[in-house]
Amino acid sequence: MIDLRRLQTLRAVHQHGTVTAAAASLHLTPSAVSHHLRELARELRLTLIEPQGRRIRLTPAAHLVIEHGDAMLARWEEAEAALDAYRDGTAGLLRMCGFPTALSGLLAPAAVRLRDSRPDLTVELSTCETDTGYDMLASTETDLALIAPTDDAAPPDESRFDQRPILEEPLDLLVPPGHPLAGRDGVSLTDAADESWIVPRPGTCDHYQRVLANCNAAGFSLRISQYYAMEWSSISTLVSNGFGIALMPRLAETPEQHAAVRVPLTRGLVPTRRIVSCVRRGSREQPLIQRGLRAVAAVLDARPDLRLSSPSGA
Template structure:
């Protein structure tokens, strides 16, 4: 009989790229991971790994096994979900991960609701970017990830994951409260073509790339003058008159900053798509289903409506 844990280790190795990184994700030693994978190859009577520089890579047989491992592990998740359905579904840990604004706008409200409706449920929240959330899902470290589509991210039909739309979030233009644009009912991106722009540091997320792409679609190249790592810093720079920025609706800044969040109009109104992601086969787990329904309830609080300028004094 094949040990499903060893299949899982092989899949994590493929995800992480090295034995050392896979061992860290699995909370094992590299020697233990290597031992289990050698045993798996011996049981199957085919080589699964081959040297590549100082590391290893999957052989063609290893890639073939991975394809079947995704299906086998998905069925195992389904079996666990079926067994879990015999339980009340209101106790035990539920682990959620997501990027910063997803936590503040969606995960934290959902976790708060669950704490009041199911006090015996142990909800655990972890802040991380989408790529890390996917790694944590594969490693079994989290149950639900709230993510956004990213370059080189998994496609919708990835055999490892089930991805479902959660929220289509509009972007808003952030301008100083005394800026002429703050007096309008809505603005277009091209209205800020002559402004200095503030973006998030490229090392933090793809905000700068997104601003450049959206502004290019609106017919101009933004004059990016300032970069910050966190949304509160962007709020402060805008509030002190140093430029404008483009922020997702879920993003919030500190109180006391004189800024206006302006709804965008025109043919290039940008949005951000936010998804829930779970391991394929685990969606029927009652605890995971409970968590996703709480997230969907939190998302309904942010459904599109007729926005008016929002000020923070």
């Protein structure tokens, strides 16, 4: 390995003509300059300087070293600039993952903000469910995960992860067009107690348990229709065609061609889905991760619709 400081010393001797002048320009002693030259010659197994009267001159080999050394020093300067940009979070690779609606509703808009403000920053996005998000963080496949924790997820104080809530996302009623609850103000979950519900099959995803728990907490038993669906677009299709109603997270988009009506719940128990940012413990203050978190926060600030509506009654 060649010490770049010794290349700089050789370049200074070539530029100034003497060891003494080179030492003054480098703020070194002449003996330190001579030591660098000897060590460089030893590393390269070449003669680099020859006496010329009371001065010295560089050998042809030394000129070849300088030619290539200049290129090496230039590349190192470029590397240092890139590393400085990485340290302050203006460049580098930031990997983020999230469950599907977090990816589309939060991470993708955050990536657009980062791309527009920091073109030298590369953002990698991927979909993950709660359990795979933790696994991806632990295996360093991702740097930042947006997760909706479940009862069997890693506990908040898990030693490997730093988890912090960023959003209590409201769940809205999704009803067919012309439904009595469509367009009403001050709707509560108990207003839908006698409805048939479209849910995922038990055990297929977390949303089934979320709907069941909220209906139980509101004081009624969930009456499931004979229609099951797990994808939000499929649920919306079934609701649009009058096969039942559903609870849909605010981040989940209803396709424009669907006629289902989204009804915010503003009275009584308002179901929510907690979303947390999760990183490896100790990494939250890294500049790249901080930029990602700030971009997500900016997206949330621009989406007042994701906040809970003010209650209109008990």
